[in-house]
Amino acid sequence: xxxxxxxxxxxxxxxxxxxVLNCSFTDSAIYNLQWFRQDPxxxxxxxxxxxxxxxxxxxxxxxxxxxxxxxRSTLYIAASQPGDSATYLCAVWxxxxxxxxxxxxxxxxxxx
Amino acid sequence: xxxxxxxxxHKITKRGQNVTFRCDPISEHNRLYxxxxxxxxxxxxxxxxxxxAQLEKSRLLSDRFSAERPKGSFSTLEIQRxxxxxxAMYLCASSPRGMGNIQYFGAGTRLSVL
Numbered sequence: 067x068x069x070x071x072x073x074x075x076x077x078x079x080x081x082x083x084x085x086v087l088n089c090s091f092t093d094s095a096i097y098n099l100q101w102f103r104q105d106p107x108x109x110x111x112x113x114x115x116x117x118x119x120x121x122x123x124x125x126x127x128x129x130x131x132x133x134x135x136x137x138r139s140t141l142y143i144a145a146s147q148p149g150d151s152a153t154y155l156c157a158v159w160x161x162x163x164x165x166x167x168x169x170x171x172x173x174x175x176x177x178x
Numbered sequence: 179x180x181x182x183x184x185x186x187x188h189k190i191t192k193r194g195q196n197v198t199f200r201c202d203p204i205s206e207h208n209r210l211y212x213x214x215x216x217x218x219x220x221x222x223x224x225x226x227x228x229x230x231a232q233l234e235k236s237r238l239l240s241d242r243f244s245a246e247r248p249k250g251s252f253s254t255l256e257i258q259r260x261x262x263x264x265x266a267m268y269l270c271a272s273s274p275r276g277m278g279n280i281q282y283f284g285a286g287t288r289l290s291v292l
Contacts, residue, residue, distance in 0.1 A: 070220070097278075097279060098278055098279055098280075100280065100281060102283070107288075108285060108286075109182075109269060109283040109284050109285040109286050110221070110269070110271075110283040111283070112280060112281065112282060112283075115278060115280045117278050155220050155221075157220070157221075157281075159279050163234075164233065164234045165223045165226065165234050165236070166211070166213075166221075166223050167223065168213075168220030168221045168222070168223075169220050170218065170219050170220045171220055
């Protein structure tokens, strides 16, 4: 059974700091990995999608990497801003199970 | 492109009642997914459709839950005989064909069972 873990559960940083969020998964038979952002009481906003054959994707200040063999992905946020405060979730599409499995997220607070 | 639309946004019901939620995917997206999310947890997969075919259904779903996607357009999720444990946010997502299964989510329906 696929399990996705995100550590830490919460993170607080001062504005301007570069930071890394971690996502690990137990079964490397994944089709893709997707990072999302969720604001309180809202739906999920897609940030980046990495296919299983890719190693990284970039969008603006965000960079996501994928290492399938070790079951890990990182989301790098450069020059953090208070508007980046949200919960960040990763999800893998499990090829064997034919479904998505999410982590429980990392709640990020960026202090002005 | 108006995004994934879910209705209603909030639903309060009494235990034992039936409720139905609707999801309208992004136009021409062939895949549609339903998830349930409780406070502090990541979304939990319930089921997904490719066009009108239901391809996968979580074992977590009891037979009180049913989902349909007639004609491969909008979808409905029905919960029969609701229980307090069904209180959660119900999220819908859709994916376009040939885009690597990227999922776009709606704002969700928050269900409160009293």
